[in-house]
């Protein structure tokens with residue numbers, strides 16, 4: 068099986084047919100992304116963006132990898148400086164690009180609007196295509212990690228066996244020695260019933276409403292590992308009268324961008340854009356429960372690919388709670404809710420920060436009786452998707468995460484909360500806390 072075979076999973080079928088336009092939605096935030104051409108011979112030429120850099124080094128100060136690794140030259144070098152060099156002569160990409168975690172914090176830090184993460188993604192793609200041997204262990208390790216959806220689709224056919232095997236000590240030791248996947252982390256459990264299986268078993272949408280439709284981009288993790296998050300998302304939207312569609316979908320591409328596997332990411336993007344554009348034609352807006360998935364659809368897709376309707380998809384994509392805050396009186400609904408004395412240590416993922424969404428869980432639950440959601444600060448969790456799973460990056464990833472672990476320890480609650488599934492893994496790994504998604508709390512407060 069190749070990494071992209073599973074895009075056409077037999078269980079990935081359109082669950083809701085199309086219909087009339089969603090008239091309730093009329094005030095949409097427009098995408099602020101600047102699309103800058105970069106490569107002369109590719110889809111994009113970013114060299115013009117390099118000229119906007121005035122070397123203030125603000126981006127370097129914001130980089131969590133540069134903070135703990137003095138050999139990492141930082142985002143200014145990876146971005147504008149590298150592109151200036153390439154303009155003069157056709158320099159190779161510096162191999163330190165593979166040490167960038169794609170946290171994208173430098174993007175929002177730059178006061179001059181230099182498209183740093185776009186430059187890094189392009190550079191990583193070129194590095195992998197032209198300078199990394201496809202016979203190397205690193206190439207295959209990165210390819211397997213970034214195509215998590217393929218492994219998860221196979222493992223979820225035999226979840227109990229997979230859960231045992233993936234955390235069997237000798238197997239983990241072998242994986243570290245042969246592939247360079249750290250044995251220090253616990254593999255997340257695969258659900259015995261995926262979200263899509265549950266959805267099919269349930270008979271699809273419980274609410275039909277041609278005037279209020281959303282197409283749910285659940286991503287890989289909510290489907291294979293945490294279907295409870297996806298079910299909460301469905302229940303909450305149905306509570307507000309939305310008809311939820313669950314279109315066929317591949318991976319958002321987030322782990323592929325971070326590993327320079329742009330051909331794999333493009334194949335998934337083509338499927339996603341076609342299916343989500345069809346849902347838009349059926350009157351739906353797109354909502355995601357993972358902040359990296361929403362960032363990918365909104366920002367990385369139009370920055371990296373030229374696919375028909377890609378900007379349509381980017382402009383109509385929202386994070387789930389963001390969507391409810393824009394179009395529903397969710398604060399009003401929550402005002403009457405009561406929860407049973409719960410306190411959460413909340414971490415805002417870097418990719419939520421990039422969309423301006425890193426405070427929304429704290430703000431949403433601020434006035435709800437019986438719940439305290441405490442922000443544990445603006446540091447990076449350090450795992451950055453597949454980054455912290457690499458044997459040579461594990462210690463660095465944990466050093467970056469130390470500040471968050473300490474703040475979680477000092478927070479009142481001993482349950483964590485975040486929107487990002489891999490930040491959740493790191494929070495659990497570093498503190499031993501149970502971690503919940505804010506949508507699960509919304510489900511508790513408004514539905515159950």
Ligand code: SF4
Nearest residue numbers: 120121123124126177
């Ligand atoms: S923050 Fe922007 S302008 Fe400043 S050094 Fe970095 S890329 Fe250049």
Ligand code: SF4
Nearest residue numbers: 130167168170171173
């Ligand atoms: S994406 Fe993150 S790790 Fe990479 S250069 Fe920017 S701040 Fe540093």
